[in-house]
Amino acid sequence: MTEREDSARTQGEAIVTEPFLTTSGDYFAVLISEWLPRYGWLMALPVVAVAVIGAMTHDVRWLLVALMLVFIVAPMAMSFLYTYYMLAPEARRAVLRKRVEIIPGRHIRLEYMHPERKTSAKDATGDADIKIPADDWRAEAPLPPAETIAWGDVLRIRSTSRFMVYFLRGERMQFLLVPHAAVSRCRQSRHE
Numbered sequence: 001m002t003e004r005e006d007s008a009r010t011q012g013e014a015i016v017t018e019p020f021l022t023t024s025g026d027y028f029a030v031l032i033s034e035w036l037p038r039y040g041w042l043m044a045l046p047v048v049a050v051a052v053i054g055a056m057t058h059d060v061r062w063l064l065v066a067l068m069l070v071f072i073v074a075p076m077a078m079s080f081l082y083t084y085y086m087l088a089p090e091a092r093r094a095v096l097r098k099r100v101e102i103i104p105g106r107h108i109r110l111e112y113m114h115p116e117r118k119t120s121a122k123d124a125t126g127d128a129d130i131k132i133p134a135d136d137w138r139a140e141a142p143l144p145p146a147e148t149i150a151w152g153d154v155l156r157i158r159s160t161s162r163f164m165v166y167f168l169r170g171e172r173m174q175f176l177l178v179p180h181a182a183v184s185r186c187r188q189s190r191h192e
Helices: 003-010 024-057 060-086 089-095 180-191
Strands: 098-103 107-112 116-122 129-133 147-150 154-159 163-168 174-179
Touching: 024 060, 024 089, 024 163, 024 174, 089 174, 098 174, 163 180, 174 180
Parallel strands: none
Antiparallel strands: 098 107, 107 147, 116 129, 154 163, 163 174
8 A cells, every 4th residue: 555545545535445244364363463462472471481490490391381381371362362352242343244434534434234145146257156145144134233433433543464454442452454455446446
């Protein structure tokens, strides 16, 4: 992303994305990339301390304790992250199909949409499956109402290789992922 595009976004240019879906894996990857630099050293500190004690005393048992911390305690901490952040109601923003309207300085509006499913129908050229909205989901899983997030609730914006990440105010680390591809597809369709 160029500096010109970033400055245009901060000056109030409205951005409306194509409908998109992000996975829980995408959400978790961004969560880990934010959480580890802040708190990862707290997990590494006991491992390093026990390994240093083992090396200084030439006692292999301490090194085994360090390995137990890495292979038993660390995965338990990761499961805590998953249950605390990924099962939060706010995480639904990441996994539901949606269209996002972003007006910097004013708001971010999320319009939730029904998921798409692949059918055996062919597109106009007759060589590929097409995606259509899944009508049968409407009775089973009602969509949440459209959501508007005030711009004052956006704490910061970070750009990754695949997403614009909008960090939101809240008691937990909350963020909204907007794929660059959804924005660029939308801009391409406007210019055609």
